[in-house]
Each structure stands twice: as structure tokens, then as C-alpha cells.
Amino acid sequence: MARLRDPLTTLKGVGPKVGEAFARLGLRTLEDALFHLPLRYEDRTRITPLAAVRQGQAVVFEATIRAAQVAFGRRRSLVLKVEDGSGLATLRLFHFSKAQQQQLKPGRPLRGFGEGRGGAGGIEFVHPELTFLDGGAPPALDDRLTPIYPTTEGLGQARLRSLLHRALALLEGAGAEALGLTETLLADLRHLHTPPVGTDLATLEAGLDPAQQRLAFDELLAHQLAMMTARSVLQAQPAPRLAGDPALEARFLRALPFELTEAQRRVSAELAADLDRSQPMLRLLQGDVGSGKTVVAALALLRAVGSGFQGALMAPTELLAEQHLKTLGPWLEGLGLRCAALTGRLGAKQRRALEADLASGALPVVVGTHALFQDSVAFQRLGLVVIDEQHRFGVDQRLALRDKGTSQDGVPHQLVMTATPIPRTLAMSAYADLDVSIIDSRPPGRTPVTTVVLPASRREALLNRVREACKAGRQAYWVCTLIERSEHLEAEAAEETAETLAKALPELTVGLVHGRLKGDAKAAAMQAFAAGDTQLLVATTVIEVGVDVPNASLMIIENAERLGLAQLHQLRGRVGRGAAASHCVLLYQSPLGRHGKARLEALRTSDDGFYLAEKDLTLRGPGEVLGTRQTGALDLKVADLLRDQDQLPAIQEAARALLASDPAAAAPIMQRWLGTRQQFINA
Ligand code: ADP
Ligand code: MG
Numbered sequence: 001m002a003r004l005r006d007p008l009t010t011l012k013g014v015g016p017k018v019g020e021a022f023a024r025l026g027l028r029t030l031e032d033a034l035f036h037l038p039l040r041y042e043d044r045t046r047i048t049p050l051a052a053v054r055q056g057q058a059v060v061f062e063a064t065i066r067a068a069q070v071a072f073g074r075r076r077s078l079v080l081k082v083e084d085g086s087g088l089a090t091l092r093l094f095h096f097s098k099a100q101q102q103q104l105k106p107g108r109p110l111r112g113f114g115e116g117r118g119g120a121g122g123i124e125f126v127h128p129e130l131t132f133l134d135g136g137a138p139p140a141l142d143d144r145l146t147p148i149y150p151t152t153e154g155l156g157q158a159r160l161r162s163l164l165h166r167a168l169a170l171l172e173g174a175g176a177e178a179l180g181l182t183e184t185l186l187a188d189l190r191h192l193h194t195p196p197v198g199t200d201l202a203t204l205e206a207g208l209d210p211a212q213q214r215l216a217f218d219e220l221l222a223h224q225l226a227m228m229t230a231r232s233v234l235q236a237q238p239a240p241r242l243a244g245d246p247a248l249e250a251r252f253l254r255a256l257p258f259e260l261t262e263a264q265r266r267v268s269a270e271l272a273a274d275l276d277r278s279q280p281m282l283r284l285l286q287g288d289v290g291s292g293k294t295v296v297a298a299l300a301l302l303r304a305v306g307s308g309f310q311g312a313l314m315a316p317t318e319l320l321a322e323q324h325l326k327t328l329g330p331w332l333e334g335l336g337l338r339c340a341a342l343t344g345r346l347g348a349k350q351r352r353a354l355e356a357d358l359a360s361g362a363l364p365v366v367v368g369t370h371a372l373f374q375d376s377v378a379f380q381r382l383g384l385v386v387i388d389e390q391h392r393f394g395v396d397q398r399l400a401l402r403d404k405g406t407s408q409d410g411v412p413h414q415l416v417m418t419a420t421p422i423p424r425t426l427a428m429s430a431y432a433d434l435d436v437s438i439i440d441s442r443p444p445g446r447t448p449v450t451t452v453v454l455p456a457s458r459r460e461a462l463l464n465r466v467r468e469a470c471k472a473g474r475q476a477y478w479v480c481t482l483i484e485r486s487e488h489l490e491a492e493a494a495e496e497t498a499e500t501l502a503k504a505l506p507e508l509t510v511g512l513v514h515g516r517l518k519g520d521a522k523a524a525a526m527q528a529f530a531a532g533d534t535q536l537l538v539a540t541t542v543i544e545v546g547v548d549v550p551n552a553s554l555m556i557i558e559n560a561e562r563l564g565l566a567q568l569h570q571l572r573g574r575v576g577r578g579a580a581a582s583h584c585v586l587l588y589q590s591p592l593g594r595h596g597k598a599r600l601e602a603l604r605t606s607d608d609g610f611y612l613a614e615k616d617l618t619l620r621g622p623g624e625v626l627g628t629r630q631t632g633a634l635d636l637k638v639a640d641l642l643r644d645q646d647q648l649p650a651i652q653e654a655a656r657a658l659l660a661s662d663p664a665a666a667a668p669i670m671q672r673w674l675g676t677r678q679q680f681i682n683a
Helices: 016-024 030-034 098-103 157-174 183-193 201-205 210-235 246-255 262-275 293-306 318-333 348-360 395-401 424-430 456-471 487-504 519-530 565-572 594-605 609-620 622-626 628-633 645-661 663-682
Strands: 040-042 058-072 076-083 088-093 109-119 122-126 129-132 146-148 282-287 310-314 339-342 365-368 382-388 413-418 435-439 450-455 475-479 510-513 536-539 552-557 583-588
Touching (some): 030 157, 030 663, 040 201, 058 088, 146 157, 210 424, 210 645, 210 663, 246 293, 262 282, 262 293, 262 413, 262 435, 293 310, 293 382, 293 413, 310 318, 318 339, 318 365, 339 348, 424 645, 450 456, 450 594, 456 487, 456 552, 456 583, 487 510, 565 583, 565 594, 565 609, 645 663
Parallel strands (some): 088 122, 282 413, 282 435, 310 365, 310 382, 382 413, 450 583, 475 536, 475 552, 510 536, 552 583
Antiparallel strands (some): 058 076, 058 109, 076 088, 109 122
16 A cells, blocks of 8 residues: 655656656655645636636637638737637647648648737737647547646656546555545645636645645745744754853943944843853744844853853855955954954965864854855854854754754754744745744934935936035945846956946046855955045945945935845935935836836835835745745745735644644644655754
């Protein structure tokens, strides 16, 4: 009798070659096949009158050829006019043989299947599947919708479909009970693999079929369980209690040129309470750009140091790591503590020296990129890891971190900081393994940034604005973006722009920073800008996060319509850091679509990162908000975070209840949705 864990190769017709193709799809067992659900469906169960065909809809039609003609346009094509009593349509074939041409004669009745598109003369089908109806009884229509599955090279749709359905039948033969599934679940899967006539296609495609909704619940539950399990596995390990040194912290606070805000104080207290436990902290600190997360992180690091442990701060780019060093360095040195950056820019000798100091404990605080967590780096006593700008790291990387720095004292505490405000519902599913703290107000004394939206045709007029701002002693950013996220092309565009701007504004010193510059050159360009030596900095989105030059009060962003709201908001956060009134100009390429307009308008009228993130979520989906890697880790098959967000609170509740009452029952749920992917979470 078939079992869920049987390999797919037990299916007749699955040899090594097909097995490999399945493996590429992540399918290894009958269970994997059962949960490999269709992307969409085609309806070959009924005949649609031509007059009723909607643009983009794939339909079966029956009609008679009225005219056939070879058209010589840009490409030669055979054009048939067909009619079915309700209306007319055009069939267009770009590839056709002489024999086909001879068969497709006026007067012949045929059945076709294809996607209706809008053509010059009404509905048009390009290369529909065709059968003649004058050769005996017409073939029967399907009694089920046709599922279309995600597939891969070497495994055709029809073949895949028949194999998946065979796997389904085999498992059904064993029965739900023997499989350890509920009857409902199995029936829902059957329904989605082969929806019967009468199933509403639109509902199905919207993911709102009751079977889909039940499965979505189950799938989100699996993810929730996996994250909660990962969290409890980690929290079962001991962590060092970091009680801190109140005198040290007091000295630090006295030396700061400002008072902590209420929100910063509250969050610091939350962190302090976590750090003083013998369970590892797993906390996400959310705070809009400029809300002052760095000083909060510094306090947490001091708490580790004050307890005799080391602290590490990890940033997504070298630029940011160096920026952090520039901020933290003086703060810590003022207290007689060393802080250094471990980046790719270090020479071999410096690097070895730094690694030796980390291993001996001579270096209490280190900042760096993920290079910090290479094998050659060992800490003497790592108490706390702070990860800045979390969305640039994948969940898997974060989870991999937990082993680093594990010592006789246990695992280090983790603080993850993000400036991308994550809507609550998303946070609940993407960060179910983290506690959340929020800095929800900004330090006083900022003037809000005025945002202007302009077509790219006004680019010239902006030169004057840049000139004026710089003449008044301020500085400006000019941000180049491209649709292809190719670092290479983006760098080229930035170089070109820098040249043009330098020519157009000869009285200004123009700097350039992009991702293709060597670390030294990048840092030098940033330093020159920070020191005020360059007045206009042409940059790619590498300056997106963290860069802090308070004297910069003007930012121009080209092709703004191509970026997500969250990212634009991040970029804009680079200005408005000083006392001067700041401006951000969003240039767009005309014409701007409806969505594009709505997005830029949202940005113009709001400076609230949370509001913008919610807006992004509705306009562009969770991928944009969380970053692709994040959603990649939450690779959902049936569920959709946005569509199903109303279910999330209940799902979280169900996951908690299940883990409390019947933890063994969680494993099969995770297994069926996450399969092998679950292992990295539980590893
Ligand atoms: P982010 O949360 O974006 O990382 P930063 O930590 O870089 O923000 O802080 C932004 C700026 O605000 C920095 O120049 C920092 O020195 C300043 N800052 C932080 N906290 C306060 C405060 N409580 N009062 C005044 N300025 C502050
Ligand atoms: Mg920051």
C-alpha cells in the first residue's frame, strides 16, 4: 500500500530522468506530488460563444471557417475568419504547412481552444489548438477543469499532470486514515488537482475556493509551526545573562549630545530585560529611518561589554559597516573601549591581527558585514549579535548565525534591526520567531522633508535647484536607478550621470559612489561627501540605508516609479537629518501608470514608513515589502499573505495551541508543506 514517504520513482513511468526533473521541482515523494498544486486552470468543460469571450480568457469555441487568407505583415501569417452564430473571431497561425493551409478552407466546422486576445478586428486567437468537427462525432468535452502545474524542462505539462494524478490516485487508494491525513484534506487536494465541472474558475483563480482557503490555513499553520519550533529549539539553549554595568551605561548616556527619546528609552528597557535572561533574546527592532536605532543598539552592545562579553554588529554592506564604525567608534572610545570593523577592505595582516583580538577578547566590539561569520573568525565570548537592516539577510542566514559564537556560556543573544516597517500581519508570519520592539517616534528637531513629484522632462530645471542648494552651503544626492537590477548597468548609468552633471555644474565638486567601486574608493567617496569636500554625490541605491550626512538637504531620485515605496522612503530618509529644510524630488518617466501615480502620490503626502509599507503591501504585494529573499523563504504554494491576512491571528493561535497540546502532530503538517526546506529551520 502506498505511503506518503514513498519515493516518486515507485510510480510507473518515473525513471531516473523524470526523477531528476521531479527533483528539480523539489518533488521527491508521493507526498510532495500530492502537495504540488496547480498554478492555474483551463476550462475545457464547455463551449463558449465567441461573442462572450473575454480578453485573456482561454476558451473552447466551435465555429465555421468563413475566410482564409495569407497575410503579409511584419510576419507572414495564415488568417482565418470564423463565425459561430453569436459572433466572429480571427484565428492567426504564424507557422503552418501547405497541407494545413489546404485543410483550413471556408465552410469547415472546427473546435478550437486558445486564449482570446484583443486584435484590430475583435477577438483573436493565435495558434489555437484545432480539431475538425466534420470527421464524425465531436470529441467529448472534459468533465473537469484542466490544471496547469509549475513544471520544468524535460517534463511536459501533460506528462507531469498524468504522473501527479497517478500519485494522487495511488494515495487515495491507501485512504486518508492510513496516510494520517484527514478526509477533508484529501478531498480538498483532489478538488484542487481535478476541479469538477461547475467549479467557479474565477473563484479558484482568486484563491478563494473553500478548498484553497482551508489548505491556505494549513500551509500558513505549517510555516508558523516551523518558526515557533525554530524559536523554541533555540531558546532551549542557554544564553549568558548580561546584567550590564550601570555606571558604564550612565557614562555613555551623559556623553551623548542628546537625550534619548521616550521610545528609545522604552525599547532599551525591553532589550535590557531580555538580555538579563538566561534564554537567548530573539528580538526584532523596528524603527523608521532616522528614528535612532543605532544608539539603542550601542546601549545593548555596552550591556554585553559591561557584563564581560563581546558584541558584534553586522551590516548588509561594507559602506554601512563603516558608517556604523564611524558612529559607534567615538562613542565607545570615549569610554575607553575599542571598536573595529572587519570588512573585505582589510589587508591580510590587519585582518589576522583583528581576528586574534577577537579570539583573545582584546576587542570588545566589532562591526562588519557577513564576513564576520566566516570560519576563520572566532570570538572569545560573544554575548550579543546585532544585525542591522535585516531584510537584506535571508532567514536562513539569520538562523545559521545562531551557531556562531556558541560557547560554554551558551548561544549569543540576537537583536535584528530593520528600518523597513513591516505591517503587523506580515511581521506575524515572516517573523513569528522574533519578539518585536518598535521605536515609533523620531528624535525632536527635525524638519520634515518636502517631496515633489516631477516628470523626467523637468530634469534640466533641477540643475538650478542643485546649484542654489550647494551655493547656500548644503549638499545634495542625485540617485540613479535602473529597471534591471544589474549593478553593472546601474554603475554605468551613475558614471554617465556624474559626468553630465559635472559638466553642467562646473562650479560644484561632484562625487560618485556605486556598487562596482572598490571598497576603498567607495569609502573615500563617502568620506569626501560626509566631510563636505564634495557637494553633489551621484549614487546608486547603495546609499539606500544607514548613510548619515546631516548637511545633505536635497535628494533627486531618477526613475522613481521603478522603486518600491519602502525603498524610496529609505532613500529619502538620507535627507532631512539636519536642521535645514530638506527636499526630495522624485523624477518619473512619462507616462506614469495608475499604480505608479498612486505610489508616488502616497510618498509625496506621507512621511510615515508604516503607512507606506501598508500601501506597498496592497499595491505591490509582500515581496516588495519584505524583500525577495524573505518571501523566498516563505515560499507559499496556496496561501497568499496579503489575501489571507485575516486568517493569520487564528493561525497563530492554532499553532500555539497545537504545540502546547500535541507537539507531535506538528511534524507532519510542517513536513507536507515545507518538506526538506523545514530542515534548515530545525537544524
Ligand atoms: P536609524 O534608526 O535610521 O538607524 P540613526 O540611529 O542613524 O537612525 O539616527 C539618526 C540620527 O538621529 C543620527 O544622527 C543620530 O545621532 C540622531 N539621534 C538619535 N537619537 C537621537 C535623539 N534621541 N535625539 C536627537 N538626535 C538623535
Ligand atoms: Mg541605521
